[in-house]
Each structure stands twice: as C-alpha cells, then as structure tokens.
Amino acid sequence: MTRGSFDRAGAAAFLTLAVLVGILVGFSSALLIWSIDLVEDGVAELAEALSLGDAVFLISVPIGILVAFLIARRFAPEAEGDGVPAAMAALVVRGGRLRLRSWFTKIAATAATLGAGGSAGREGPIVQIGATVGSVAGRYTKQGEDKMRSLVAAGAGAGIGASFNAPIAGMLFAMEVILGNFGLRHLNVVVITSVSAAVTSRLLVGEEQLLQAASHSLEDPRELLLYAVLGLAAAVAAFLLLRLLSLTEGAKIPGPVWIRPIGIGVAVGALGLIYPEVLGTGQQFIGDLLSGVGEPATYMWYTLLAIAGLKILATGLTLGARGSGGAFMPSLFIGAALGAGIAHIVDGSWTVSTLEPSAFAIVGMAATFAAVARAPLTSILIVFEITGDYGLVLPLMLAGTLATFLADRMHSLSAYTMPLARAGIKLTRRGEVDLLDTVQVRDVMTRNLTSVAPDQTLDEIHALLDRERHHGLPVLEGGALVGIITLADIQRADEIPDATVADAMTPRPATVTPMSPVSLAIERMAALGVGRLPVVDDEDPTRLVGVFRRVGAVNAYHQALSASTEHELSLERLRLRTDPGARFFDFRIPRQSMADGRLVKETVWPEGLTLVSVQRGRVVMVPTGNLELVEGDVVTAFGTGAARERTIERLNATGVDDTAEIPEQPSGQPAND
Structure with a gap:
C-alpha cells in the first residue's frame, strides 16, 4: 500500500x-x-x-x-x-x-x-x-x-x-x-x-x-496466610526499590558528566563480586528458581534474601547512573528470591502441607512487580501465561492485590510515573466515557490567532500580548510552527540583553490536532501545566491551524453539557412515550403555589413529567423554560399516574387553595374545563 x-x-x-x-x-x-x-x-x-x-x-x-x-x-x-x-x-x-x-x-x-x-x-x-x-x-x-x-x-x-x-x-x-x-x-x-x-x-x-515454570497448586487454604505475608514483604521490597530509584535518579553529582556513570558503575561492579547473580538481567537466576533446578534452587534462605537486597541496590544504582534498562525484570528477580527465601524460612515449622519454594517464587515475583508498576492484572496474567496453569490463582490475586494496596500507601508513585513527575508531567487518567470526549478541538479552538517570528524582540512581544490580552502566542518561521512564547518565558529571559523570541520561546511545543477530543487536550494541558496548546494539521505537524486555550475548554464543557442534557431529555421523552402507565392529563396552578409567578425552568417538577401546553384563558402557549406561570393557568402534561399525583400534591401543599386537581374522564382523556 x-x-x-x-x-x-x-x-x-x-x-x-x-x-x-x-x-x-x-x-x-x-x-x-x-x-x-x-x-x-x-x-x-x-x-x-x-x-x-x-x-x-x-x-x-x-x-x-x-x-x-x-x-x-x-x-x-x-x-x-x-x-x-x-x-x-x-x-x-x-x-x-x-x-x-x-x-x-x-x-x-x-x-x-x-x-x-x-x-x-x-x-x-x-x-x-x-x-x-x-x-x-x-x-x-x-x-x-x-x-x-x-x-x-x-x-x-x-x-x-x-x-x-x-x-x-x-x-x-x-x-x-x-x-x-x-x-x-x-x-x-x-x-x-x-x-x-x-x-x-x-x-x-x-x-x-523465555521464562518458563512448572505448574503448581494451592494444597491447603491455610497456605493463603503465608502468601499474605509474602504480599506484605513484596510491598516492602517494592518500597525500598522505588525509594532508592527516587534518590539515585534525582541526585545531583558534581563534577564532569562522566563521573556519574563511572563512579556508580564501579559500585555496581563491586556488588557483582559478592553475588554475580545480581548483575545483568538475572533471567537465568529466575528461571532456575521457577524450575527448581540449578544452583539457585539450593541456596539457603539468608542467601536468597541477601541476593534480593543486593539486587535492589544494584538496580537503583544502575538506573541512577543513567544506564539504559528497565525495572520490570529486576522486580521479578527480587520477588522470586524473596518468595523462595520466605518458603525456606517457614518450611521447617510448617506442618500443614508441603511448601514449594518455586511456587512462592512465582507468586513473589508477580506481587513485587504489581507493587512496583501498580499493575496487578498484568502481573497475574504474565504468571498464568508463563506457567500455563491457574492453580495459583488465589495466592496470586491475594498477594498481588495486597502488595499493590500497601505499596500505593507507602509510595504514591510507581517506577514508571516517578520519572514523569520529575519532568513535571502529571498523569490524569480519563474514564472510558468522558463528557468532553463528545467535543472535538476544532469546534472550540481559536482561529486566525496572531503569530510572531523568532527574530522579534521580547519588548515587541510583551507589548503585543498586552494589546491583544493574551498570555502566549505561537512562533512561526517560514510558515512552520517552531515554538510558543508566553509571558512566563519573557519574564525568565529578563536578564538576557537584547533577547529575541528565539532566546526565550519554548521550542517544539506539545500540540493537538483538530480532530482530537477536547478531553485529550485538557489532559495534555494538565500534564504539562500549560494554559494553551497549538493546534496543528493532522498530516503536517508544523502547519498551525489554531490554538486551544482554557476558554476553549470552558466553551467545550458548556457545548457538551448542552448536548448531553438534550440527549437525556430526549431519552426521558422516549421513556415516557413508551411507558405503559403514561398518559395525558391536566392540572391547575393554585394561588401562591410553588409554580405561581415562577418560570417553568425554575419550578421543580416531579420525575416522569413532561409539560405539553399551558392554557391561559383562551390563549394556548408552548411551555418554554422562560414562560412564567400564574394562578389559574391550566397545564396539559404527559406522564405517569404517580407523576400526576405528586404534581397535584405539591401544588396543593404549597398553594392557598386545593385547586390543582382537574378530574379525568373515565376514558383517561382530560376533562374540558
């Protein structure tokens, strides 16, 4: 194609x-x-x-x-x-x-x-x-x-x-x-x-x-107590790893740029002299624990726990040194060593059933990853697909859910959201259905907005922003979007003599496209903490077609709310028309009642009631929201019998006279007044 x-x-x-x-x-x-x-x-x-x-x-x-x-x-x-x-x-x-x-x-x-x-x-x-x-x-x-x-x-x-x-x-x-x-x-x-x-x-x-493991099962329900303990231990291990990652990745080390990778790298290599298993991906070590064969399967509990602890340290240092690698496999490694170690600790005193260290290793690695990544479903499914067996479904769900719950309270960020938070990006997760999903950016964006050039002075731009009452403008060069300049950018560049737009602007700004839902644009603005986003062509990300601003978000909300309200009203009318107990009926507005002297839209009508017409003397009017009702008006409505009764009760209870009810004919049609 x-x-x-x-x-x-x-x-x-x-x-x-x-x-x-x-x-x-x-x-x-x-x-x-x-x-x-x-x-x-x-x-x-x-x-x-x-x-x-x-x-x-x-x-x-x-x-x-x-x-x-x-x-x-x-x-x-x-x-x-x-x-x-x-x-x-x-x-x-x-x-x-x-x-x-x-x-x-x-x-x-x-x-x-x-x-x-x-x-x-x-x-x-x-x-x-x-x-x-x-x-x-x-x-x-x-x-x-x-x-x-x-x-x-x-x-x-x-x-x-x-x-x-x-x-x-x-x-x-x-x-x-x-x-x-x-x-x-x-x-x-x-x-x-x-x-x-x-x-x-x-x-x-x-x-x-690829990782592979034998199938296991829960021999006795009382083993769930041990798996709960493992979930608690996994949460603690995840907290230690996350805390170390936070410290090392965010630490400032003085000196030349090569000091950090070289100095920390030597420390990581030294840990490998103690236990070489903690270096590299550790996948072979995990495989040996899961299969129950190989040297790691013969380690004592204190060796396994020591290896888990050193893996936390080695991983935190490696990523803190600016190496390229992930926390996924290390969390599985730590959990597997932790699980096998706990199984060895309690094996001597546990007489209820036979404990399999490899089974605890499987549950431990799933629970630790769930806590580190805040992804319990992924961790459970990975184990199911590795083992091809659902025998450990209860231990996995218990330990994974408990570890995630506890870790979330000990450390609010996951291994994946911490770097985003340091970069000033705040995730705002949307649900499957968002009111603003129904409105597109093109419907509310600002078109024909003034743009500026990179070689213009900041004094010119400041005056332009004041004159047009904007806080930021797009920067174009040769017709292509190259940045965005805001009042905050200008203030930060105050100390630069003869500064131009190119010196102060934010290059390669985040953008949205006209077809994007407004909910996505708002999510992006919230993540970056900005008040506007350039809108670019779907096929050419350098061609500016508009700007989405906060006022656009407000307009989009009102537009979506109006559409949503109209949709709900149409559904309500459809429900009333198809309700087997619904019919037309009349009622009168009593003097000084809740509706006397008030607009239709200001009156609280019972659920299941739709106003059809208002007769005042010989004049029949359509009951719009801005129509004021007065004493003696005869209102024709469509609704259920229960809605009719509640309407008459409320009008009579708030009026001077009990005159709201107009008797119905036996046929169910309203009586002629």
Missing part, C-alpha cells in the same frame, strides 16, 4: 498495519536479545583473556553504562533510563510521536548497559522500542492521533508479549500501564499486535530465552 492509503482503506487495512507493527516489534525484541548476548560474549572473552574472573565487572559495568549514557545523550536523550515512561510521555504530551532515532539508540544503549553487567531488565527498553515502531508506522501511513495512540500502545504491549511469549499479558500491560484505561476502541489493534510480536520473537530466539 502507498503512503497514507491505510487510513483510507478502513479497518481491515489498519489491522493489517497492526500485524506488521507486531512483526517488527518481535524482530526488534530478538535484535535486542542478540545485541545483549554479543556484548556479554565480549565481556566473557575479556575476562578470560586477562584472567580477571568476576573482577572484570569492575571494568565492564562502568564502561558499559558510560557508553550507554553518551549514546543517549548524543542521539536521543529519551533513550536514557527505563523506557516505559518515555512511551507514556509520548502519548500524554506528544500525541504518540516518537523519533525513529530512539529505536537505534535504545537498542545500542541497552545492549551496552545490560551486556556489560548493569543490573536492569530489557523489558522496559523493548516497550519504548515497540512504541517507537508503532509511532513511526502511524506517522508513515498518516494515521490520525487516536489511531496513532492505539499503535503506540499496541507496540509497547507487543514488547512485553514478545519478551515473555505472553501476548495477553502484553495487551493488559498496554491498557493498564501505557494507556491507563481499557477503552474498547484500542483493544483489537493491541491484541493483534501483541500476538504477532510474541509469535515472531519466539520463532527468532526460540523458547530457551
């Missing part, structure tokens, strides 16, 4: 595009795995050539993190760190737009970090890589913003599906974490993309690269 034809061809072509995105994400996942393996092999050869053994990590880890930091800084700063927050920010702030260069950069930076021994996971990076694939595919085929969001979320979820051969868990991750809602309009494309990515990745890398 030609560029842009997907959108014209309809739903079938869009789902075909989703399959292609899934295949590309599956290939990207395999490429990332191969790249990590390549670096790991190089480190192993270096250790063998120099006879360094595990001491090689004192060299490889800091160099690997430094290389990752420099690559990201040079080519795509958004490739630094986890990867999931970058995908979330792209949806919230940039309408799903991610640069193609972040695909190459993220693969290279992650391979350098993890292959050299940095403690992190590859799942976060593959989420960003998958989201980038979806974004580029959406831009190339000229999809609208809503479909672009679907493709970005689908690509992100497909990364999880490809990593674990768990497409349903990938779908849930996209909806629960990336989108933050379970909108049905995104479901088809997310599922199709996740399945095709999982199949592609499995064909390319085989099953040996």
